[in-house]
Amino acid sequence: MPVIRTLSKVAQQALLGTPGCGCQPLTVAVRSISFSPRQVTSDASFHSVSFSETDHPKVLITGGLGQLGVGLAKLLRKRFGKNNVILSDIRKPSSNVYHSGPFIYSDILDYKNLREIVVNNRITWLVHYSALLSAVGEANVALARSVNITGLHNILDIAAEHGLRLFVPSTIGAFGPTSPRNPTPDLCVQRPRTIYGVSKVHAELMGEYYHHRYGLDFRCLRYPGIISADSQPGGGTTDYAVQIFHDAIKTGKFECNLKPDTRLPMMYIDDCLRATLEVMEAPADTLSMRTYNINAMSFTPEELAQELQKQMPELEVTYDVDHVRQAIADSWPMNFDDSNARKDWGWKHDYDLPELVQTMLNYFGAETRMARAN
Ligand SMILES: NC(=O)C1=CN([C@@H]2O[C@H](COP(=O)(O)OP(=O)(O)OC[C@H]3O[C@@H](n4cnc5c(N)ncnc54)[C@H](O)[C@@H]3O)[C@@H](O)[C@H]2O)C=CC1
Numbered sequence: 001m002p003v004i005r006t007l008s009k010v011a012q013q014a015l016l017g018t019p020g021c022g023c024q025p026l027t028v029a030v031r032s033i034s035f036s037p038r039q040v041t042s043d044a045s046f047h048s049v050s051f052s053e054t055d056h057p058k059v060l061i062t063g064g065l066g067q068l069g070v071g072l073a074k075l076l077r078k079r080f081g082k083n084n085v086i087l088s089d090i091r092k093p094s095s096n097v098y099h100s101g102p103f104i105y106s107d108i109l110d111y112k113n114l115r116e117i118v119v120n121n122r123i124t125w126l127v128h129y130s131a132l133l134s135a136v137g138e139a140n141v142a143l144a145r146s147v148n149i150t151g152l153h154n155i156l157d158i159a160a161e162h163g164l165r166l167f168v169p170s171t172i173g174a175f176g177p178t179s180p181r182n183p184t185p186d187l188c189v190q191r192p193r194t195i196y197g198v199s200k201v202h203a204e205l206m207g208e209y210y211h212h213r214y215g216l217d218f219r220c221l222r223y224p225g226i227i228s229a230d231s232q233p234g235g236g237t238t239d240y241a242v243q244i245f246h247d248a249i250k251t252g253k254f255e256c257n258l259k260p261d262t263r264l265p266m267m268y269i270d271d272c273l274r275a276t277l278e279v280m281e282a283p284a285d286t287l288s289m290r291t292y293n294i295n296a297m298s299f300t301p302e303e304l305a306q307e308l309q310k311q312m313p314e315l316e317v318t319y320d321v322d323h324v325r326q327a328i329a330d331s332w333p334m335n336f337d338d339s340n341a342r343k344d345w346g347w348k349h350d351y352d353l354p355e356l357v358q359t360m361l362n363y364f365g366a367e368t369r370m371a372r373a374n
Pocket residue numbers: 062063064065066067068069088089090091106107108109128129130131132133147151169170171172222223224225226227232233234235236238
């Protein structure tokens with residue numbers, strides 16, 4: 001009985017247009033009636049900002065000081081203007097990042113603070129990057145559960161209340177040992193064995209539920225392991241594929257924590273960030289799903305080392321397997337089927353393994369030359 005009373009009260013409020021994001025017409029079928037899933041206080045005077053009100057989206061990136069956020073901010077600022085993209089995190093930004101555009105403190109576990117930021121800055125797009133990744137998540141399950149699950153609930157509610165377009169990345173880690181691994185399609189068994197994977201499946205399902213239930217414009221890509229030159233990975237299983245470049249350049253040696261034949265899907269950061277912008281800009285009617293696999297290449301540590309050795313024949317690679325990371329990698333996809341992303345919104349990667357290695361080495365070569373010149 002109390003459930004029925006609550007539901008009818010909420011539906012009534014939605015029809016009267018009192019709380020909620022106001023982003024949907026009120027005379028629509030029950031499935032797409034839009035209302036806030038979390039009660040809002042009567043003094044909150046926000047309303048959703050539709051794109052007709054503004055030339056560009058106003059974007060907030062959470063967890064923006066990790067491996068991916070700064071690069072994404074750079075790309076989005078180029079497209080939408082510097083002041084239309086706000087980076088946020090709980091860490092202190094470097095002076096470089098601080099002076100490159102708006103930065104704000106935001107702890108995603110603080111719901112009121114998040115709401116204040118969204119309201120005061122008239123945010124229309126939210127890119128939710130805060131998370132604990134696979135290896136650090138296993139080392140601190142309670143914190144990973146809190147940030148990756150409780151934090152996501154705050155983000156979903158804020159986005160639904162304010163009619164935001166919401167991007168949440170998922171990962172190859174959202175699959176597990178009982179998923180088909182070669183290749184892994186979009187829709188199949190997902191029984192991951194890490195708190196990271198479990199939290200990402202939860203995010204995919206909750207986002208899709210909010211989309212169907214409240215009309216939330218939820219968009220999600222399952223990223224492969226991402227490789228970048230100018231930002232450090234945050235504690236994942238695929239980190240070796242970044243570290244090998246740093247160690248190769250610095251010492252000519254690399255000790256890999258995965259077995260030489262561990263095959264995983266990978267992507268260069270520029271492809272990942274471009275895919276994110278493309279799916280956010282894709283017309284809603286091109287999206288037959290709300291969660292897509294994206295892919296570029298798959299390789300093993302041995303194959304990556306061999307590609308590097310074509311240009312650095314003196315590079316020595318040894319193996320000292322980390323059993324936690326190896327068990328995780330052995331449960332993840334080896335090849336990712338991203339045919340739906342290619343078909344629906346035209347996804348196409350630019351970087352294969354040889355281009356990736358060349359681009360990374362060019363970056364480090366230029367950096368070394370600059371350091372020598374200074
Ligand atoms: N980098 C990769 O290879 C992949 C990343 N992803 C996803 O992309 C997103 C971004 O990844 P990365 O930048 O690599 O992660 P990262 O681990 O480098 O950065 C995550 C950021 O979240 C912040 N954070 C932690 N707790 C927070 C809190 N309570 N409030 C606000 N921020 C908090 C951290 O300070 C950190 O700067 C994550 O959701 C990750 O799961 C998915 C697949 C692959």
